[in-house]
Amino acid sequence: MDLKKLVRDIKDFPKEGIVFKDITTILKDPEGLCSSIEQMQASLAGLEFDYIVGPESRGFIYGVPLAYNMRKGFLPVRKEGKLPYRTKSKSYTLEYGTATIEMHEDAISPGDRVVIVDDLLATGGTSRAMVELIEEMGGTVEKLVYLIELEFLEGRSILEGYAVDAVMKY
Numbered sequence: 001m002d003l004k005k006l007v008r009d010i011k012d013f014p015k016e017g018i019v020f021k022d023i024t025t026i027l028k029d030p031e032g033l034c035s036s037i038e039q040m041q042a043s044l045a046g047l048e049f050d051y052i053v054g055p056e057s058r059g060f061i062y063g064v065p066l067a068y069n070m071r072k073g074f075l076p077v078r079k080e081g082k083l084p085y086r087t088k089s090k091s092y093t094l095e096y097g098t099a100t101i102e103m104h105e106d107a108i109s110p111g112d113r114v115v116i117v118d119d120l121l122a123t124g125g126t127s128r129a130m131v132e133l134i135e136e137m138g139g140t141v142e143k144l145v146y147l148i149e150l151e152f153l154e155g156r157s158i159l160e161g162y163a164v165d166a167v168m169k170y
C-alpha cells in the first residue's frame, strides 16, 4: 500500500516555515493504519531484542502495537513531569523547538536490547536523547524504526553507527 497518499502536509504548523507531516489521515484509514504498522514491523523481522521504547505522544501510537504484535515489553518515554516514579531526563532540540524527555530510572537494566519506534525522524534530536538515556542505563539500541523520515533534515547524521529504517522518505 502506498501510504504517502494518506499523509497530509500542513504548512506553517506549529511554526512558520515548518511543513508538518500529519499522520492522523493514515490513522483514520483502516487499511492505512494496518499497513503502516505492518510495514514498520517488517523492518524488525528476525531482529532479537527485549523492549520497544517509544516517545510521547506519536511514538506511543506505533510503539505499542508493534510491541504487542511482537510480544515485547513497551517502555514509554515522556515529556518532563509526567512519569510517576524516579526519572532520568535529557533536554534536546527538535525541528520546531526544545523539549525535555524522561524515562523511569529503572526502566532499563544493563544488557537490555532495545528498539526505538517513532512516527517521524526529523533532526534526530528526540531520538539522540533517547539513545543517550538508554545507553546511560546500560541498554543497547539494536535499531531505530520510523514511519516517516525527513531526509533533508539529516537526522541520520547524529545517529551514525546505529541501524535506522523508515517506511516513507521525503
Ligand SMILES: O=P(O)(O)OC[C@H]1O[C@H](OP(=O)(O)OP(=O)(O)O)[C@H](O)[C@@H]1O
Residues within 6 Å of the ligand: 055, 056, 057, 058, 059, 093, 094, 095, 096, 099, 118, 119, 120, 121, 122, 123, 124, 125, 126, 127, 155
Ligand atoms: O527528529 P526530531 O527533530 O527530534 O523530531 C521528531 C519528533 O518530533 C515529533 O514529536 P513531538 O515532540 O512534536 O511530540 P508529539 O508526538 O507529542 O507531537 C515526532 O513525533 C518525533 O518524536
Ligand SMILES: Nc1ncnc2[nH]cnc12
Residues within 6 Å of the ligand: 018, 019, 020, 021, 022, 094, 095, 096, 120, 122, 123, 150
Ligand atoms: N515536519 C514535521 N512533521 C511532523 N512531525 C514532526 N516532528 C518534527 N518535525 C515534524
